Structures are given as structure tokens and as C-alpha cells.
Amino acid sequence: MSTFSAPKGTYDLIPPDSAAFLAVREALAAPLRRAGYGYVETPGFEHVELFSRGVGESTDIVTKEMYTLTTKGGTRLALRPEGTASVLRAALQANLHRAGNLPVKLWYSGTYYRYERPQAGRYRHFSQVGAEAIGAEDPVLDAELIILAADAYSSLGLRGVRLLLNSLGDRECRPAYRAALQEFLRGLDLDEETRARIEINPLRVLDDKRESVQRQLTGAPMMRDHLCEACKEYHERVRELIAGAGVAFTDDEKLVRGLDYYTRTTFEFVHDGLGSQSAVGGGGRYDGLSEMIGGPPLPSVGWALGVDRTLLALRAEEVAPGAPASADVFAVPLGEDARRALFTLVTALRRAGVAADFAFGGRGVKSAMKSANRSGARFAVVAGDRDLAEGVVQVKDLASGEQAPVPLVDAVEELRRRVAGSSPTG
Numbered sequence: 432m433s434t435f436s437a438p439k440g441t442y443d444l445i446p447p448d449s450a451a452f453l454a455v456r457e458a459l460a461a462p463l464r465r466a467g468y469g470y471v472e473t474p475g476f477e478h479v480e481l482f483s484r485g486v487g488e489s490t491d492i493v494t495k496e497m498y499t500l501t502t503k504g505g506t507r508l509a510l511r512p513e514g515t516a517s518v519l520r521a522a523l524q525a526n527l528h529r530a531g532n533l534p535v536k537l538w539y540s541g542t543y544y545r546y547e548r549p550q551a552g553r554y555r556h557f558s559q560v561g562a563e564a565i566g567a568e569d570p571v572l573d574a575e576l577i578i579l580a581a582d583a584y585s586s587l588g589l590r591g592v593r594l595l596l597n598s599l600g601d602r603e604c605r606p607a608y609r610a611a612l613q614e615f616l617r618g619l620d621l622d623e624e625t626r627a628r629i630e631i632n633p634l635r636v637l638d639d640k641r642e643s644v645q646r647q648l649t650g651a652p653m654m655r656d657h658l659c660e661a662c663k664e665y666h667e668r669v670r671e672l673i674a675g676a677g678v679a680f681t682d683d684e685k686l687v688r689g690l691d692y693y694t695r696t697t698f699e700f701v702h703d704g705l706g707s708q709s710a711v712g713g714g715g716r717y718d719g720l721s722e723m724i725g726g727p728p729l730p731s732v733g734w735a736l737g738v739d740r741t742l743l744a745l746r747a748e749e750v751a752p753g754a755p756a757s758a759d760v761f762a763v764p765l766g767e768d769a770r771r772a773l774f775t776l777v778t779a780l781r782r783a784g785v786a787a788d789f790a791f792g793g794r795g796v797k798s799a800m801k802s803a804n805r806s807g808a809r810f811a812v813v814a815g816d817r818d819l820a821e822g823v824v825q826v827k828d829l830a831s832g833e834q835a836p837v838p839l840v841d842a843v844e845e846l847r848r849r850v851a852g853s854s855p856t857g
């Protein structure tokens with residue numbers, strides 16, 4: 432124990448959990464790569480105004496949860512609380528939308544920062560894998576993203592992820608709905624903060640988790656009944672397409688999400704094994720965001736999936752995300768000459784693409800074999816002076832216990848073949 436520990440609301444990723452974390456992040460991103468999304472990486476901090484304008488002045492994220500700082504030069508910056516505004520900013524700045532090939536499809540993975548009250552599944556530093564499809568209004572695109580996220584979860588073996596779906600309307604129909612909702616909400620018995628919210632972003636009141644608020648919302652006007660024809664039709668197409676792909680969903684007319692920029696399609700993936708922080712991912716269409724941050728009209732859709740919470744969901748279901756062995760081959764040298772020979776072999780194996788590790792520290796054979804077993808390797812390569820004199824190493828299958836000599840000159844090829852032949856590690 433040192434004098435220091437990680438700041439409140441954060442945690443260190445350390446082996447063996449870190450391997451599962453990487454496997455989850457990889458699994459969430461893999462479907463995007465196959466679907467033509469290009470990787471984008473943006474800075475960990477941005478100008479504060481990008482988020483206050485992009486995410487919304489009335490959101491908790493902007494009013495309460497941003498880590499802001501003023502540089503020595505007087506610039507106001509914020510640690511990124513989410514990815515969409517930054518990714519859209521980067522795409523606009525690089526003029527990706529002008530290249531003529533819309534939509535611009537991008538994916539990203541990174542850490543995000545929110546000054547939230549820490550609890551199980553809610554951290555101040557967390558990780559997301561995200562995707563944005565910029566510059567096209569097409570229900571097929573909304574469906575594509577939703578299906579890719581659903582496929583990512585199921586590729587991990589998760590069974591308990593549920594998809595909630597809603598439409599928030601557009602600039603045609605939302606204003607009239609907003610006014611009707613405001614009128615309804617003003618008649619309720621609500622605290623001052625919630626009353627203020629009615630005037631700034633009334634839809635978010637629908638999302639209030641408190642029982643005392645939810646009880647009063649019975650009979651509130653719902654967006655579904657106020658959608659214009661175009662939004663209704665658009666939403667119906669999205670629903671048909673995802674149902675056609677075999678992705679189950681529940682219509683949730685109260686799903687508004689905590690960010691201001693959403694229009695039309697909104698969705699959330701939830702998992703019931705996570706307690707109150709049940710959202711493992713979410714997203715939606717944000718047709719007005721580009722203009723809000725000074726860009727041209729670029730209707731877009733995207734999502735962000737929480738890596739930390741997906742890992743918690745896997746634990747809740749007791750699914751191991753293909754926890755990869757740290758090595759396929761573990762070298763156990765007996766004596767100084769063998770140390771040299773096997774270290775050369777380990778280096779050659781790694782260069783040939785085989786994960787290999789070595790019994791460091793000149794320990795006895797018993798403790799070295801223990802390390803070999805702990806590493807999860809399938810083969811141990813053992814050699815002593817006598818083996819080397821005969822030009823062989825002993826290859827031991829750690830599962831079956833079988834052992835046989837293999838000529839040292841053939842060892843790389845032989846092990847590569849055997850490792851590829853048995854079930855590969857990650």
C-alpha cells in the first residue's frame with residue numbers, strides 16, 4: 432500500500448480483470464469495423480462551449496458533471512464528458528463531410544469524465560466504445576447502428592440485454608408537443624428544480640426516476656401521439672428493419688435520454704442485473720447538433736456503449752468474455768545454457784505470432800511449472816543440458832500432461848502449428 436489511492440469514483444484496471452475489459456472493448460468495436468466505420472480519436476479535453484452548446488445547457492452533464500479547468504493562457508477547457516460532440520467537431524474540422532461520401536461513418540473508444548455521485552456501475556472516469564454516422568437521414572442507418580450494437584452484446588454471450596426504443600420527433604412536431612407537455616407539467620406539484628426544468632427541457636421531466644414524480648405523470652401527453660407524418664413513418668421503418676433483423680425491442684415512450692441533442696430515433700440498451708445503473712449503452716439521432724456547434728445541416732445518428740457496465744453485465748450473467756490466456760507457450764529452462772536457448776526460442780515464437788512467456792528469475796522447476804499453469808498456457812517447453820546436447824526441447828501439453836521431445840530447430844514451427852490447431856486464445 433502506498434500513501435496514495437485512486438481518486439474517488441475511479442478504479443484501476445489490473446490483471447486479470449483488465450484482460451476481460453480489453454476483450455469487451457474489442458467485441459463492442461468488432462462489428463463496427465466490419466460495417467465500414469473508420470477509427471477516430473479526439474483529445475481528452477475540448478473547449479467548454481463545445482459541450483455546453485452541443486450537449487445542452489440544461490443537462491446534468493453540463494450543469495453539474497463537467498470537469499472544467501482554465502489554462503494558464505485563460506482558455507476554458509473541459510474533460511470530455513461524452514464522445515458525440517467531439518467526434519462531430521473533428522469530422523467538421525477535417526471537412527470529412529465535404530468529401531462527398533455521406534454518411535461519414537466513424538467509431539471511437541476512449542475514457543470519459545463526469546463528476547457524478549459514485550456508486551456501483553457509475554464512475555467519474557469510465558470507458559465507452561462509440562459510433563457515429565454523420566450526414567444521412569435514412570432509417571436504414573438508424574437500424575444498422577442498433578443492429579450492430581445488439582450484435583456486439585450477443586457476440587459476448589450476453590442474454591439479458593434489452594433494447595428500449597422511442598422517437599422524440601423533429602423540429603416540425605416537437606415544438607407543439609413540448610408546449611403541450613409544459614402545460615401539463617406546470618399543473619403538477621413539483622419541486623423548484625424540476626419546475627425550472629419544465630421551462631428549459633420539459634421532456635427530461637418524463638425521465639425523472641422519483642416515484643413521487645412518476646406518479647403524477649399518468650395522463651401526460653406523449654410524443655408518440657404528437658409525431659408528424661414524416662416522423663411517424665420514419666420510426667415505423669426503423670422498427671420494421673430492426674425487427675426484421677431479429678432484434679427484439681420494447682417501445683418506451685418515456686425514453687428521452689439525458690442529452691439535449693436527440694431527435695427522432697432514441698434508444699437505450701439496459702441490463703436488469705446491474706441495479707439502478709441499468710443502461711449499458713444508448714444513442715439516437717441528432718439531426719440538429721451540427722448546426723448547434725456551427726456546422727452545416729448534417730442529420731446524423733450514433734451510439735455509445737459503456738465498457739465498464741458491459742463487463743459488469745457479463746459478471747452478473749456469470750459469462751467470462753473469452754478471458755484470454757496470457758501465453759500459449761511457457762518456457763521452463765533448467766540451467767544457464769537452457770535459459771539462453773529458451774529465451775531465443777521465446778523471442779522467435781513471439782515473432783511468429785505465438786504468445787509466449789518465460790520462467791524469469793532462475794527459479795526451481797517446481798515453481799516454474801506452477802507459473803506455467805497459472806499463465807493459462809497450453810504448452811510448456813522444458814529443456815535442460817541433456818536436452819540441449821541432443822538438440823531437443825521437451826514439449827508438454829499442460830492439459831493432458833503428455834510430453835515428447837521436439838528438435839529445437841523445428842520447435843517454432845511445431846508449436847505454432849499445435850497452438851493454431853487447438854482453440855486459439857485472444
Ligand code: AMP
Nearest residue numbers: 552553554557710711712713735737740
Ligand atoms: P450516455 O453518454 O450517458 O448516453 O452513456 C452511454 C453509456 O455509457 C451508458 O449506457 C453507460 O453504459 C455508460 N456510462 C455513462 N455514464 C457512466 C458512468 N458515470 N459510469 C460508468 N458508465 C457510464
